[in-house]
Amino acid sequence: MKALFGVIAxxxxxxxxxxxxxxxxxxxxxxxxxxxxxxxxxxxxxxHPRPQRLLPGLMFAAAVLGAAWGxxxxxxxxxxxxxxxxxxxxxxxxxxxAVSTFELMxxxxxxxxxxxxxxxxxxxxxxxxxxxxRAFARxxxxxxxxxxxxxxxxxxxxxxxxxxxxxxxxxxxEVRA
Amino acid sequence: MTMTLPREFLPDxxxxxxxxxxxxxxxxxxxxxxxxxxxxxxxxxxxxAFALFTxxxxxMGWLFIGGIGLWGVNIPVAWGLAIAEYVWWIALASGGTIxxxxxxxxxxxxxxxxxxxxxSMLLSAAPCAGLMPIMHxxxxxxxxxxxxxxxxxxxxPQVRSPLWWDFICLLCYILMSIMYYYAGILPDxxxxxxxxxxxxxxxxxxxxxxGWRGSSEExxxxxxxxxxxxxxxxxxxxxxxxxxxxxxxxxxxxxWHDTQFPPYFFFGAVIxxxxxxxxxxxxxRWGCGLHDVLTGYHLNALAKVMLVGSVMLGYAYVWEAFGxxxxxxxxxxxEFFQRIFGFTAPLFWSxxxxxxxxxxxxxxxxxxxxxxxxxLISGGxxxxxxxxxxxxxxxxxxxxxxxxxxxxxxxxLWDWAALAGTIGLFLTLFFLFLRFAPIVSIAEVRxxxxxxxxx
Numbered sequence: 173m174k175a176l177f178g179v180i181a182x183x184x185x186x187x188x189x190x191x192x193x194x195x196x197x198x199x200x201x202x203x204x205x206x207x208x209x210x211x212x213x214x215x216x217x218x219x220h221p222r223p224q225r226l227l228p229g230l231m232f233a234a235a236v237l238g239a240a241w242g243x244x245x246x247x248x249x250x251x252x253x254x255x256x257x258x259x260x261x262x263x264x265x266x267x268x269x270a271v272s273t274f275e276l277m278x279x280x281x282x283x284x285x286x287x288x289x290x291x292x293x294x295x296x297x298x299x300x301x302x303x304x305x306r307a308f309a310r311x312x313x314x315x316x317x318x319x320x321x322x323x324x325x326x327x328x329x330x331x332x333x334x335x336x337x338x339x340x341x342x343x344x345x346e347v348r349a
Numbered sequence: 350m351t352m353t354l355p356r357e358f359l360p361d362x363x364x365x366x367x368x369x370x371x372x373x374x375x376x377x378x379x380x381x382x383x384x385x386x387x388x389x390x391x392x393x394x395x396x397x398a399f400a401l402f403t404x405x406x407x408x409m410g411w412l413f414i415g416g417i418g419l420w421g422v423n424i425p426v427a428w429g430l431a432i433a434e435y436v437w438w439i440a441l442a443s444g445g446t447i448x449x450x451x452x453x454x455x456x457x458x459x460x461x462x463x464x465x466x467x468x469s470m471l472l473s474a475a476p477c478a479g480l481m482p483i484m485h486x487x488x489x490x491x492x493x494x495x496x497x498x499x500x501x502x503x504x505x506p507q508v509r510s511p512l513w514w515d516f517i518c519l520l521c522y523i524l525m526s527i528m529y530y531y532a533g534i535l536p537d538x539x540x541x542x543x544x545x546x547x548x549x550x551x552x553x554x555x556x557x558x559x560g561w562r563g564s565s566e567e568x569x570x571x572x573x574x575x576x577x578x579x580x581x582x583x584x585x586x587x588x589x590x591x592x593x594x595x596x597x598x599x600x601x602x603x604x605w606h607d608t609q610f611p612p613y614f615f616f617g618a619v620i621x622x623x624x625x626x627x628x629x630x631x632x633x634r635w636g637c638g639l640h641d642v643l644t645g646y647h648l649n650a651l652a653k654v655m656l657v658g659s660v661m662l663g664y665a666y667v668w669e670a671f672g673x674x675x676x677x678x679x680x681x682x683x684e685f686f687q688r689i690f691g692f693t694a695p696l697f698w699s700x701x702x703x704x705x706x707x708x709x710x711x712x713x714x715x716x717x718x719x720x721x722x723x724x725l726i727s728g729g730x731x732x733x734x735x736x737x738x739x740x741x742x743x744x745x746x747x748x749x750x751x752x753x754x755x756x757x758x759x760x761x762l763w764d765w766a767a768l769a770g771t772i773g774l775f776l777t778l779f780f781l782f783l784r785f786a787p788i789v790s791i792a793e794v795r796x797x798x799x800x801x802x803x804x
Contacts, residue, residue, distance in 0.1 A: 206564065209536075210792050211571075211796075224573055227570060227574055227577075228577065231574070249497055258507075268508070268509040269509075272513070272514055275517050275518050275589075276521065278525065279521040279525055282581055285577055286531070286574065288574070289571060289573075295560055295561065311562070311563055312536070312539045313371065
């Protein structure tokens with residue numbers, strides 16, 4: 173038999189899954205995750221209480237670097253590498269460089285945000301043990317799923333099962349992968 | 350005395366029909382993607398679109414062999430339909446970003462169901478815009494010289510030129526739009542993956558969804574990044590279309606040399622882009638049978654955006670007339686009077702009627718609820734904006750500062766083939782989006798459904 177990955181419970185409303193997550197956290201469970209069809213307000217703060225500061229910081233850093241890079245290629249082109257005298261205007265004509273600097277800054281920022289989002293969420297990851305659960309497919313549609321993973325310190329399959337029953341889970345399933 | 354508008358939508362009118370549930374929504378929208386055989390109307394539409402697209406291929410092939418003399422461009426009118434249509438297409442695309450990004454920031458509930466249509470539209474229109482200047486280059490095979498890259502010739506692009514800014518803007522705009530679209534569609538691809546029955550589709554959408562599971566951490570990261578992206582895309586799109594305006598404002602040609610053109614062009618983008626979204630929304634609504642998700646609420650909201658665009662455009666037109674009349678530049682004034690009473694007068698006046706006068710009907714709630722009228726008004730706006738861009742580009746060159754160099758522009762058959770062909774490219778791409786990707790943002794409409802339910 174395959175190893176036990178965790179136990180999942182299926183709830184039918186956003187409020188129920190939020191209550192369940194809060195209760196599990198209160199009882200000391202740490203290695204659990206909720207899978208929902210849309211972002212449930214406040215659920216992420218219950219499961220991951222530390223605020224996500226990395227992504228905005230990354231995007232800001234990318235904006236600064238992107239602007240510097242955008243300005244530099246124009247400065248290097250017009251002032252250092254291929255100086256062209258157009259009506260006596262300065263080689264480093266910064267007002268003319270502003271537009272492209274702005275665009276390249278935004279491009280780098282968005283690219284950093286997009287790839288940073290994937291990296292921080294550890295995507296692409298085409299396989300995950302939780303996909304083995306039959307009930308999981310509905311988490312992308314109309315059901316709210318919580319999975320307590322077997323790696324949790326306090327994990328005990330029968331206790332977890334009872335816990336979910338008390339919380340009013342619609343369906344409970346062991347995930348083996 | 351208080352004014353009553355009995356036919357106006359109540360402020361808490363439902364955004365989606367009350368019988369839509371999370372289950373029905375996912376199955377309905379994904380069903381359009383997962384159906385084994387596309388419906389007949391899709392094949393008919395796609396066939397027409399593809400036929401027009403082949404016109405573009407033929408036109409481009411012949412143009413690249415024969416050169417741009419095939420078109421009606423010559424001296425003095427060296428910028429003809431290709432440049433006008435470049436501006437027109439990029440305006441339509443920009444409208445998609447405005448609806449999608451700006452109204453995400455305002456948290457407008459109607460944006461949730463229309464943003465994917467808007468973004469699919471923009472990703473279909475942007476390549477059409479990009480092709481136009483490349484076809485116009487004369488040496489299209491050398492367009493990559495615009496990239497600042499290290500080459501053996503030691504030649505670099507002139508980055509002080511608005512034309513180069515334009516290239517950078519369009520390039521960045523397309524790349525950013527693809528990332529913005531993908532960041533938004535990721536959860537929907539996971540829904541399609543989980544609903545797919547055949548092994549091939551499960552693998553296909555499984556790879557596209559990158560293994561999205563909808564965990565609370567993924568949602569949090571996606572929402573943070575998506576919000577910042579929206580806050581970036583909104584000013585981005587203003588800058589893109591303003592730079593198109595700067596291409597003209599930077600020239601000394603009478604009628605172009607005016608500081609108002611960046612916002613003037615942007616106003617045109619708001620109205621024409623929204624008009625395309627309106628037409629596509631009405632067509633998707635009927636074609637896909639999504640009446641319960643794309644409701645009158647959405648059409649009403651889009652119509653109001655169009656009305657605002659029309660009023661802003663009217664304001665810009667007043668200043669366009671004020672400048673030459675108040676100023677002392679003879680060439681500017683002559684050009685302006687030639688434009689409104691000369692060869693381009695029919696284009697000028699019919700355009701004003703289509704984009705500023707007729708859209709005033711949208712003040713009436715009755716009109717905003719009538720889909721046929723909305724469709725016709727939107728179509729008129731799109732045609733009107735095309736006329737405006739064409740007149741704007743050609744009339745100024747026709748009546749430049751030296752009367753001995755005046756001339757007229759008249760498009761040839763190949764000019765029209767380029768227009769028809771890019772419309773074909775646009776429709777082909779849009780029909781592919783319609784067939785292979787969820788055309789409504791399922792994840793975001795779920796939130797609207799839940800909000801309606803808890804009211």
